[in-house]
Amino acid sequence: MNPKELELFLHLAKSLHFAGTSAACHVSPSSLTRTIRKIEDEVGKPLFERDNRRVSLTQAGQEFRDYADKALSDWIAVKHSLARQDKLLQGEISLYCSVTASYSFLYELLSRFRSEHPGIEIKLHTGDTAATISRILGEHEDIGIAAIPERYPANLAVQTITQTPLVFIRPRQDSHFSQMLKEEGAIDWGRVPMILSEAGLARERVDAWFRYKKVKPDIYAQVSGNEAIVSMVSLGFGVGVVPRLVLENSPLQDRIEIQDISPGLEPFAIGMCSLRRKMLNPLVRAFWDIASASIAGSRQN
Numbered sequence: 001m002n003p004k005e006l007e008l009f010l011h012l013a014k015s016l017h018f019a020g021t022s023a024a025c026h027v028s029p030s031s032l033t034r035t036i037r038k039i040e041d042e043v044g045k046p047l048f049e050r051d052n053r054r055v056s057l058t059q060a061g062q063e064f065r066d067y068a069d070k071a072l073s074d075w076i077a078v079k080h081s082l083a084r085q086d087k088l089l090q091g092e093i094s095l096y097c098s099v100t101a102s103y104s105f106l107y108e109l110l111s112r113f114r115s116e117h118p119g120i121e122i123k124l125h126t127g128d129t130a131a132t133i134s135r136i137l138g139e140h141e142d143i144g145i146a147a148i149p150e151r152y153p154a155n156l157a158v159q160t161i162t163q164t165p166l167v168f169i170r171p172r173q174d175s176h177f178s179q180m181l182k183e184e185g186a187i188d189w190g191r192v193p194m195i196l197s198e199a200g201l202a203r204e205r206v207d208a209w210f211r212y213k214k215v216k217p218d219i220y221a222q223v224s225g226n227e228a229i230v231s232m233v234s235l236g237f238g239v240g241v242v243p244r245l246v247l248e249n250s251p252l253q254d255r256i257e258i259q260d261i262s263p264g265l266e267p268f269a270i271g272m273c274s275l276r277r278k279m280l281n282p283l284v285r286a287f288w289d290i291a292s293a294s295i296a297g298s299r300q301n
Contacts, residue, residue: 001039003075006068008035009047013065016055039064090119093283096136097145098129099227100246101270105145105161113290120283128224130200136273142284147201147243148271157279159288160271161295164245166202168259169229171236189213193220193238195229202226205265206241212263230256243268 012021012032022029040047047061057065097106102124110122125141132146137153148158189210194217197203210217220238223229229240230247234255245268247253272291278284 001042003072005035005039006072006075008032009039010065010068010072012036012048012055013057013061013068016057018055088119089117089283089286091283092121092123093142093281093287094123094125094140095143095145095287096125096127096132096141098225098246099126100249101129101145102126104245104249109291109294112294113287116290117283117286120286122287128197128200129226130197130203130224133273136275139275142278142281143272143274143287145270145272148269148273149201152273155276156273157276157288158271158273159292159295160269162245163267163269164243165267166205166241166265167244167247168239168241168261168265169233169247169256170239170259171233172255172257173236189215190218193218195221195223195232195238195240197226197229197241198222198224201268202241202243209261209263209265241265243270245270 008021008025008027011025012018015021015024018029018032022032025032027035036048043060043064045060046058047064049056049058095106106124113120113122129146132141132144133149133152133156135141136144136156145161148160152158194206196206196217196219206217221232223232226242226246227250229242230250230252232238233240234252239259244258247256247258250256272288274284274288279288
């Protein structure tokens with residue numbers, strides 16, 4: 001028997017009036033009679049005593065009324081639960097960041113997000129942080145984690161996560177240029193092989209630094225990704241420039257030393273970014289809100 005049949009039975013068990021239940025439930029008298037007979041056939045006992053003047057419940061009818069009331073209540077509870085689940089956010093969003101950012105910022109955040117929004121799937125793409133903002137503006141990704149420049153497009157929403165110094169790094173082991181790095185004041189920076197980012201905020205700042213020094217850098221390699229810079233520096237190929245956060249999270253940090261320079265480079269501001277109109281997407285908004293709350297909590301601790 002289905003919930004509708006149980007509803008008819010319970011209404012009749014309360015009204016004890018076939019015509020009244022038929023009218024109230026918008027079913028014909030014959031349809032109501034067939035439904036009650038069907039239920040009685042399934043139960044195997046009469047549920048109502050009927051004559052020309054009155055209708056009453058049998059003992060079996062009273063017991064079945066208790067069962068029907070509970071069964072219908074349980075069904076309504078399940079139905080509401082399923083309806084709430086239907087309202088859960090479902091779908092997918094894309095997230096872009098560097099490898100370092102993926103394990104520096106995302107582990108706890110993704111765990112919490114998954115717990116609160118199990119219906120949302122995240123497509124995580126990693127790569128050069130310098131490409132993040134262009135990928136967001138080009139709508140290749142929904143949310144990115146990147147170094148945030150002082151000026152950025154007005155249609156970009158930004159939430160700062162942290163700041164990290166931008167540092168020159170050198171190999172810890174001896175190399176053909178290690179002696180020239182012993183004393184900063186004596187360094188001939190035009191002879192130091194440099195391993196730099198191809199593009200992005202770090203490259204802009206190190207280029208400005210060399211212009212300030214009035215030195216044309218000896219660029220040994222231009223690479224995509226700070227992790228690759230750390231790797232090449234650890235092998236003794238040259239001096240690189242990376243956010244300290246990258247170095248601190250690198251498995252190669254024991255092979256690297258930070259080179260003192262003057263003046264120092266301006267710190268990196270690292271943050272989330274997304275197109276402002278993407279905030280209208282409830283999936284993107286859900287991730288943004290949880291991330292913002294997590295960032296605020298980290299600052300208070």
